Amino acid sequence: MTSLTGQTQENSKPGGLSRIQEKNRNLILDAALSEFSRKGFSGATVERIAAEAGMSKSNLLYYFSSKEAIYNATLAHILEVWLAPLKTLNQDGDPAQELAAYICQKMEMSANFPEASRLFANEVMQGAPQILPILQTDLKRLVAEKSLVIENWIEAGKMRRVDPVHLIFTIWATTQHYADFSVQIRALTGRDLSDPEFLQETETSVTALILNGVGLSWPPEGE
Amino acid sequence: MTSLTGQTQENSKPGGLSRIQEKNRNLILDAALSEFSRKGFSGATVERIAAEAGMSKSNLLYYFSSKEAIYNATLAHILEVWLAPLKTLNQDGDPAQELAAYICQKMEMSANFPEASRLFANEVMQGAPQILPILQTDLKRLVAEKSLVIENWIEAGKMRRVDPVHLIFTIWATTQHYADFSVQIRALTGRDLSDPEFLQETETSVTALILNGVGLSWPPEGE
DNA sequence: GAGTGATTTGACCAAATGGTCAAGATGCAA
DNA sequence: TTGCATCTTGACCATTTGGTCAAATCACTC
Secondary structure (H helix, E strand, O other): OOOOOOOOOOOOOHHHOOHHHHHHHHHHHHHHHHHHHHHHHHHOOHHHHHHHHOOOHHHHHHHOOOHHHHHHHHHHHHHHHHHHHHHOOOOOOOHHHHHHHHHHHHHHHHHHOHHHHHHHHHHHHOOOOOOHHHHHHHHHHHHHHHHHHHHHHHHOOOOOOOOHHHHHHHHHHHHHHHHHOHHHHHHHHOOOOOOHHHHHHHHHHHHHHHHHHOOOOOOOOOO | OOOOOOOOOOOOOHHHOOHHHHHHHHHHHHHHHHHHHHHHHHHOOHHHHHHHHOOOHHHHHHHOOOHHHHHHHHHHHHHHHHHHHHHOOOOOOOHHHHHHHHHHHHHHHHHHOHHHHHHHHHHHHOOOOOOHHHHHHHHHHHHHHHHHHHHHHHHOOOOOOOOHHHHHHHHHHHHHHHHHOHHHHHHHHOOOOOOHHHHHHHHHHHHHHHHHHOOOOOOOOOO
16 A cells, blocks of 8 residues: 555644655655756656755655656646736726736746746646646636626726737736746846846836736826 | 768759758758757657658768757757847837837747747747857847837837837737747637637737837827 | 769667665654 | 554666667769
């Protein structure tokens, strides 16, 4: 009987994992995110992930049955966080405030978790072999729902008529670009989102461009 | 003496390449673009590239000395085409027309050469190991030059004050997104840029958003 | 059509790598 | 302390893969 399912020792932990299991799985997932985001799935090696996690390759394979299993776990681990911001877009709020907040959240995700952004980009660029089903179901539903929110704002005359889906794509594209292409950004400007000042400037520029682009006056008057 | 430098037979061709060399190098570069853009550098195999080019691995390695050599040649081959559109941005033209034309060109590049876009994205996401020097010199110079063009339009009161570099990044981000993430786009909308109608819609949406975003009225009145 | 260099290939090699396994070390309950 | 399950590891294996090489074939010149 494998230890990952039926433990007798120190059980009753969250998710049924022992203290050691919990710790090591986290070490592995952190290392895996670093490795996979830098090298892609094929370029990553189990050996390096294990080394970065501070354990032997054999031990890593005791916790995850294969390289693909680590990869999937890593993807699943970040995907939830990655899609969270869109869920906060609130029909009843002010369109300008809501969209600005969304762009802000996404841009800070790019600043704080650029590795997650690159991992996701890599996965999708390879044809989304692992997460295509999720895109087609969960993400599709979420986008449809939020498109409707935007559509309602348009119907109510609160913003210019635009295709909501393209608006969402534009926000994804711009915010993630600063994470995924940070090396290029750094080569051209000498800075990237890890610089708080640059983050601030970028947020301001992008938000102004997109909000004005959809016919919302920005930045707001007064103050 | 290697055949790639000193040929006696059928010489005097463009670049000093024989007819056969010319043909095979092109076959290889096409196959390499396909393979590298789908699998990334590490995931690609010389064997598959050779197969797709219709020759043996040994023969391929007769034309390119190593996997890395093929990769570099492929990158160099597309880079020129990839950066060409920006060069056409013309100081003396109408800002709205010029920017719209640039966005249009970039979007059609994404539609017609999505593989090139993905190859480039992959390279940069991995830290641009091969083309970083080019980004830091040629591309940096080009961006600085075109930023000045935009800056001059702003000074002349022809458009709203925006950071020219962020504007360029936004155009790159949005247009390339539709190529690099085409699988996701397809999963969410059922279509991608290979559909002429979708290309048209996307071009219209993105152009309108960005031009209005920088304070240019779009689409133009009349007609 | 003979000769020469260009082109093509299969056989082969060495290194890297994902994964297995048996044995040893460690932690926990009694 | 003892006993048992968990945890950890080094040795090992099979496969993949980038690259070499000598030999065979082809294309062109004379």
